[in-house]
Amino acid sequence: MKIINIAATTLLIFAAVLLTSAKPPEDAKALKAFNRTSAQLAALKKIKYHYSREFNYPAEDYVSKAEGDMYIEFGKENDVAGFRFQYFSAEGFSIFNNTETFDGNIKDKKLKVTPKVKAEQLEGKSALFNSVITLRNILPIIIADNTIPKTIADTLINRKPYNLLQFVLHNKLVNYIGTGFTGTTIDITFVYKIITDKTTGLPVTVLQTKIGSKDLNRTDFAYLSAPPAVAEQSWYYSSYLNIYALTTKGAPVNLIATGQNAPEWSLTNFNGKAKEGLSQYSGNVVLMEFWIKNCGHCIEAVAPLNKLNDFYSKSNFKVLAINTEDSEKAITTFITTHEVKFPVMYGDDPTVNKNYGVTAFPQVVLLDKKGVVIYSGNLDVEKLKPLIDKSLI
Numbered sequence: 001m002k003i004i005n006i007a008a009t010t011l012l013i014f015a016a017v018l019l020t021s022a023k024p025p026e027d028a029k030a031l032k033a034f035n036r037t038s039a040q041l042a043a044l045k046k047i048k049y050h051y052s053r054e055f056n057y058p059a060e061d062y063v064s065k066a067e068g069d070m071y072i073e074f075g076k077e078n079d080v081a082g083f084r085f086q087y088f089s090a091e092g093f094s095i096f097n098n099t100e101t102f103d104g105n106i107k108d109k110k111l112k113v114t115p116k117v118k119a120e121q122l123e124g125k126s127a128l129f130n131s132v133i134t135l136r137n138i139l140p141i142i143i144a145d146n147t148i149p150k151t152i153a154d155t156l157i158n159r160k161p162y163n164l165l166q167f168v169l170h171n172k173l174v175n176y177i178g179t180g181f182t183g184t185t186i187d188i189t190f191v192y193k194i195i196t197d198k199t200t201g202l203p204v205t206v207l208q209t210k211i212g213s214k215d216l217n218r219t220d221f222a223y224l225s226a227p228p229a230v231a232e233q234s235w236y237y238s239s240y241l242n243i244y245a246l247t248t249k250g251a252p253v254n255l256i257a258t259g260q261n262a263p264e265w266s267l268t269n270f271n272g273k274a275k276e277g278l279s280q281y282s283g284n285v286v287l288m289e290f291w292i293k294n295c296g297h298c299i300e301a302v303a304p305l306n307k308l309n310d311f312y313s314k315s316n317f318k319v320l321a322i323n324t325e326d327s328e329k330a331i332t333t334f335i336t337t338h339e340v341k342f343p344v345m346y347g348d349d350p351t352v353n354k355n356y357g358v359t360a361f362p363q364v365v366l367l368d369k370k371g372v373v374i375y376s377g378n379l380d381v382e383k384l385k386p387l388i389d390k391s392l393i
Contacts, residue, residue, distance in 0.1 A: 027150070030150045033196070034139060034142065034150060035143060037139060037165065037201045038139035038140055040200065041132065041139065041203075044072075044136070045073070045074055045075065046071070046072065046074070046229065048071045048227035049132065049221045049222055050067065050068075051068055051127060051131065051220070052065070052222075053065070054217070056218070057215045057216075059214070059215070067089065068089030069087070070085060070086070070127055071230055072132065073085075073229070079327070079330075080099070080117065080118065084097050084098045085127070085128075085133070086235075091106060092104045092105045092106045092107075093106075094125060094127060096117065096122065096125075097235040097294040099115070099294045100116065101113075101117050101122075101125075102237040105244075109244050109245060110245055111246050112247045116325060119179070122176065122177050124176065125176060128177055129217075130174070130219040131176075131219065132221065134177060134178035135178060135206070137177060142167050148167050148168065149167060151166045153166070157204075161198055162195050162197060163197075163198055164195055164196075166192065166194070168190070168191050169192070171188060172184060189212075190208060190210055190211075192206065193207040193209075194207075204221060205221070206218065206219045235294055236294050236295050238297045238360075238361070239296045246360070255357040255376045255377065256365060256373055256376050257376065260372070260373045261372055262278060262286075262371045263278075263356065264277055264278050264279055265277065265322075266349075267324070267346060267347040267349065268345065268347050269345055270332075270335065270346060281320070282369070283369050284369060285315075285388055285391045286320060286371075287308065287319050287320070287364060287365075287366050287388070288322050289305060289363075290353060290361060290363045291361050292325045292361045293326045293333070293334045295362065297362055298361055299338055301362050302340055304379065305321070305379070306339070312388065315392050317388060317392060320342070321340065321344040322346075322352065323344065324347055324352045326346070328346065331344060363376070366384060366388070366391075375387055
């Protein structure tokens with residue numbers, strides 16, 4: 001894929017900054033440039049770039065460098081933080097799919113999943129530090145705050161002219177995803193320099209320094225032209241389980257075994273939005289499917305479950321999909337997109353999955369008319385149908 005902007009080397013960047021105009025520009029000119037870059041970032045639907053990050057703290061004799069490829073999608077459907085991303089480096093990858101994050105380690109082939117992620121939990125994700133996401137979110141805040149000094153100057157990199165946008169923060173710095181600021185415990189002033197392409201308005205480099213210190217944080221962006229959307233399955237951790245093994249904490253959890261009585265639950269029926277309990281389905285053979293939205297195998301399970309639901313529609317058999325992980329909005333999108341025809345139960349109750357020993361998705365549990373487990377495991381229609389038929393007699 002063709003790279004259309006390549007960040008200059010560190011020495012060239014510093015040389016370029018030294019060449020900037022010594023005369024402070026007019027506020028109106030600075031605001032115009034800030035607004036242009038902000039508008040360009042706000043208009044993005046998706047973007048892919050090569051990301052380089054450097055922390056250089058001479059006083060502590062500390063240097064840390066990292067780089068990788070970042071793909072981001074923005075949109076209202078990403079209601080947790082306004083975006084979802086995939087970041088791949090030589091060491092591993094980190095993916096946030098608007099519901100959970102999962103991180104893969106290429107060396108040990110382990111995959112760590114963090115469910116029900118909130119926006120504030122993305123703080124500390126190294127690939128988001130002074131990133132395109134950071135700038136997209138923070139620039140409107142910087143622009144609107146008249147107390148934050150903002151300037152613009154011209155600079156040269158490899159004899160090509162760029163804009164140098166600068167703003168100064170006292171006793172605070174921009175947080176990782178740019179939704180606000182993190183305060184400091186000591187008196188300190190941060191200077192942010194954003195080098196932007198004069199043609200596109202997009203940022204090329206971000207330099208973060210402290211007045212009175214040689215410490216430097218720097219990020220560079222090399223954009224890839226017209227990135228295609230990534231495969232939908234790549235957003236689901238289940239798609240990586242053929243190579244990566246899930247890491248688990250503590251003692252292993254086993255799926256509920258056959259012969260056990262199914263634990264009661266109280267969840268909301270998506271159709272009608274009324275609370276229901278498992279006991280209300282007593283006298284029926286019940287197939288519960290435990291699922292989440294960001295799961296490729298859960299999508300694949302819809303068609304066979306629809307067929308089972310239709311085939312036994314005139315008998316005492318019920319398919320109940322159980323989701324205690326996702327928001328109502330996410331569940332609505334899934335049901336609509338994949339044409340789910342069976343009842344869906346949802347609610348923010350972590351004890352449901354815990355009581356049934358569900359740690360991966362999808363998993364199914366089949367109950368006889370008395371609520372006793374007669375099958376638990378993966379969705380296997382060939383195994384399930386004889387058990388259903390026998391229990392309906």
